[in-house]
Amino acid sequence: MNKKIECYNPVIYMLRSMVGLIFIVFVSLVALVGFSYYLSETPDKTIYYFFNGPFLSLYDFGNMINMAVPLIIGGLGISLAFRSGSMNIGGEGQLYFGALIATLTVIALEPLGRAGAVIAIFVAMMSSGILAGISGVLRYRWNTNVLITSFLISNAVVLIVNYLITGPFDDPLTNLFSTQPIPETAELSYILPPSNLNTSLIVAVAAVFIIHALMYRSRTGFELRMYGDNPRFAKYAGVNVMYYQIMPMFVSGAMYALAGSLSIFGTYHATIKDFSSGMGWNALAVALIARYRPFAVIPAALFFAYIESGARSAMLYSDVTFELSSIVQATVFFLVSSVTLQRLGLKKRRI
Amino acid sequence: MDTVSSLIFSAVTIMTPLLLAATGGLYTELTGMLNIGIEGLMLLGAFSSVVSLHFTHNIVLAILIGTGSSMLLAAVIASITLYLKANVFITGLAANLFASGITTVLSFHIFANKGVVTFPELPQMPVLFERGTEAVPVLGPLLFGHTFFTYLSFILLFLSYVVLYRTPFGFRLRATGLYPKSLISVGLSPKRYQFIAFLISGFFSAVAGAMLSVNLGAFVPNITAGKGWVALVVIFLGQKRPVGLLIASFIFGISEAFSNYAQGIWHIPSDFILAIPYIFTLVAIVFYSIYDYNRQKVE
């Protein structure tokens, strides 16, 4: 009868919970190195550029950070949604749709200048929020699976946006499939020229603080986490179920729209066909790696941007193709949602 | 051929890969697992079977390699999902991502070509029972004049019906999806049947993929073009029953054949046509959940 109550130490717990994550990152990188040796004739060069490429010039470095910006913003929205049990996986469509709406609105509101840009972002966030919110409403009303509905809606929306970009809203002055460019007054200013890094970075960092405050420093956040941990308990404690089935979907959709519109205002200056492909999924993976903690979203997004821009430099300077990074990302995906691996460092609770 | 016959004929051509992939997906669906990875499994099967056919010139070996590689990927999805307790949706997505990456990478590595790889030396798939096509009005184009794969898909569907509803294995497999504890209570492992179902799904998807590439005598990146997703829709629309799959995949076939035909008349934007399957499924799933919700409420 030597009952030993395990002492709970938050620091040790946190360190242990990192073990699984490190393992996942590590396995992915091993996969990368392995593939490089198999696929490349100059594997040393490939690996060198994969790891160091993003740091070789200010331009590549700035672009890497810039690549992380939409991932941070989208990842924050997903963290909030997943933390409350709303499995929004329609990010691709929500981001793309939001970007298009922002572009069209800002063009229409050109006379308003900067104010027009702010309104455009707001409108985009509302529209994508509603797009994602539909899944939440369906879940609340008829218990329809959010995972499936958000995905289906998103896929359909991507195709419809494609049509709008190549059809009615195509810019006749360009040979790219793209809308008209946004007015210059709406463009965000660059931070690290000649790279694309722009002031949207500030928005992303601010969003981290706001979402953190919302999730951990407010009653809404408290109830949201309660609902995510155990919906039965939350219901028992009198939490408004409708609100927490719909609101997180709305917020994550709106955050995706923010990510999309800032990419347009800062980087692309027009909605170009397929500009966002993969961003939605990557933001989701970022949130999974960060395990839904807003501050952890930043390093996770940087990690993802690093893999992607590393793969790009390896492609630029060596002989591999860009698909290498999709294999690495697939490996991360495969492992990142595994409960067993996530809890690798945590002991089974026994005497 | 008149318009109706030709529509029916091309509907059957379009439905064949869908039917094959959906039949495979039926196994996973009946064990209660949502197999999102069908698309990736098809793509990998399409690539590996046509490439191995090119190198070995041996159809048996090509089938083995093609189905084998898809089953390997299916085993990876299944083991990570079942034994490492990962979300089946995300592992399925990873499989899709992986398949599209690895086929391009390997095609570049083997043929120094990221795009279309053609194998002009591969023989055309022979067309069977061609004489009957125009002999009988509606049934003719439905039943005659198709390639080996179409008949294979019918045979495999029938076999699957037998396996699922007439063998002990099928009973256990369906019991897994209906009530896994019933297996546990008699000392069988539901996970084992889920794993096997994934392997079978990998096999069927590979055959469906092989049809796309071998028929064409070429591998084109992203050759599956969303057919794996449509196959999932077919499963839901067909109410998870073999006959339902047959009808649902034919509905998809005929609607796409019709939209191809209609494009020449009305110029419907192709993106809208591509979006139809997703909207269709969404509506189907919402209706199903309303039905389910009301049924549970009554009880």
Added chain:
Amino acid sequence: MFPIVQMHSIVKVYPYTLLKANDHVDLTLNEREILSLAGENGAGKTTLMKILYGMEEFDEGMIEVDGKKVNISSPLDAARLGIGMVQQHVTLVDEFTVAQNVVLGKENTVHHLLYDERKNSSKVATLIEENHFSVEPDALVGSLSVGEKQQVEILKMLYRDVRVLILDEPTAVLTSQEIDALFSTLRSLQSKGVSIILITHKLHEILEISDRVAIMRQGAMIGTYETSLVDEQSIGRMMMGETAAVPAKILTSIDSDRIVLSVDHVSIERHNQKQPLLDDIHFDLFRGEILGCTGISGNGLGQLESVLLGELPISKGKIFYHDTILSSEHKRARTREIGLPFVPSDRLYTGSSLTAPVSENMIATSREKFFPPFGIRKRKIQAYTRQLISRYKIKSEPYQAIGTLSGGNIQKVILAREIEKVKDVIICCEPTWGLDASSASFIHEQIIKLRNSGIGVLLLSSNLDEIISLSDRLLIFSRGAVVARFGVGEVSTMTKESLGPFLLGKAVRVKRGKM
């Protein structure tokens, strides 16, 4: 008498709660005997049997079958050794026929390939006939009654030629005729050479059917006795141990003007079923009393809790809190929205959030106090939690995840949280289920204290000792209806035995008028 199964010094500790479900338990089952495994709820009977059946891992100990040490890590191993278990909840596929369910995993085939519908069906039919069961082999299981489903479960085991058959509370959901039929089946099985372990906590059943009885209490084995050498009183005493007498203030009368909660002719009807889940339930709760409700599981207590929790809509009637309507026809009760103090029976999944810290669990139902419009009062939460931890003698730190606490401490957190917001009423469901004696008596003291300070307590409990010693008035539920009402002064004269007929629905005692 040859021992067929021996379990030596089995220890099982549940993760998270650290609850010792089995604490060095020994058990011997002889050939051709019916052994009753008796004990209160939460005594560890089911856990022990799940270990024997390979459904639960155990932490220490050893199992021998036929004198040889065996490793049973899954039901598959158990089946190979001839051990079968009929669980409390049916494990049947509703969409399959009886025969298909029975032969699942051990089917007869045509040429080792196809499922042989006719042969399977006829084999099962023979089996049904041999054992005098009433089900049809080709009926769909989904259409069967609970008792018939249980027959199918037993058939499933018989079909596998079990030598050892474990039944987990088989009589809980059966009618008396069904129980008689079951017992005669068990006797005939015994005569065919099957050894049977029967989990139960019903004393008369133990005496009626078993050769020996093994008694467990709070995870420990108290002892195994020849049934002929014990009587109901002695078994009951051993099952419960010596519980400290609760110093209850006996009420002599109730001020009937001070109604706080009123359940007004509430029914829940089921689609296509004659027997309603709740049948015209009608009672008032007054200030300063403990109103006990009890019944065998499956007889309406659980449904009443679900109704009060707002999980189930009611089909008829109304529920009032003072003059506020909480629920009316086809509505769910608004208890949770207005935040009535409520201790749910499912403390792990409804009453707490296992991964969240104690402090967050502590404030979960009184959030508004700690969250101003913007921000959070962290210090206040900490101070409040520490205060309650010390007042309710909870062994934990505020930041500790509540899932790492023992069951008793979790229950104390829930109780503390709910008591702190009591105004004039509290609903407690199974407040001491599965707890050790000291936690239980601490919780009993708290409930009495509440009552004495003029709070109305609605106590839903299937623990008869608890219900008899705490309640001022008592309602007994059977098949969804209230079959007996005992007023002030009457409850203390009752014993567990005298309540028996009411619980089984064999006796009815309903006073006229509102009580």
Added chain:
Amino acid sequence: MNNRIYSVLAVFFVLFLLSPLGAAGVKEEAKADDSFSVLVFVPGVAAGSPPYETMVAGANEFAQDKENVSVKVYEAGFNQAQWEQQLTSLVATGEYDVVLSTNPSLPEICERVGEKFPDQKFIITDAYAEGNDQMRTYLYNQYEQSLYLGYLAGLVTASDMEFANENLKIGFIASQEYPLLNNHILPGFLDGARLVNKDIELDFRVIGNWFDANKASDLASSMIDGGVDIFAVIAGGAAQGVFKTVTQKGAYVVFHDKNEYSAAPGYVVGSGSMEQKKLVMEILSDVVNGTVEYGKATVVGLEEGYIGFHFEDPLYVSSLPQDIRDEFASFMERLRNGSISYTLPVL
């Protein structure tokens, strides 16, 4: 048990941190003074796209026997939004004396990249942009090529060849719609066919992407059922599906830009040519000699010899009857010497 996992992980982690250092010994080869380096920027993937394939081939052949010329081929993939950033990264290295690319949309991208790197020169074929001193563009006269391919298609559909039917219907299958296609290629094709018979109609359909060969096959099949007996195809990899269908159901194909008779022998009855390789090699020699007139844009066509037709292929001879070949040859001759006139539509 746990300790062992930790130590294994720690070792791996250290290895991971060290792995870039291991590769750090790689050094770039020193650049010779008279060397000349060309970046061939492929906006898409080369395989399956005749203009891209021939551009790459031309550049490689040019560099083959010249030790001081190096060529780097970069395939940027189908995501247009990424092209600019990728091109910028490449240009930012400062390693390339000239960027060679092809595609109507490239001038606007190069213009923006050029703003950041004013010394960088760009040469773009298949595009038209005047007045930028960093850029030299050449536009193939695709209207003209479509005109004579359309004329040939008209001759075939009006003929009594085996698979030609009475309907005066010709088909066009494209992957996507884009300005050059809508303004030059399609009108040219129809205009050409109507020079044979002004009642000829065009059935035009879109696949929606560059890879879905099975859909292309279904479309072609549906068009054949609708009376089309000869196709033009601009569909990247998906063209494979059209070849498959015409061989199965019996119809003809005329192909733009590239010799594709062997893709479906006997069914492909005409292949236009785009002398991208020739043009690229000439441009590159101009570049090396320093005789490029930046800022200028030229339209090159049949007369200049940069588009043409593959008459010489035996499969062409065997798949068309003598009279059609004669008539087509005389048409080409008249077109070349200017006796057939047309107005080039605005792009």
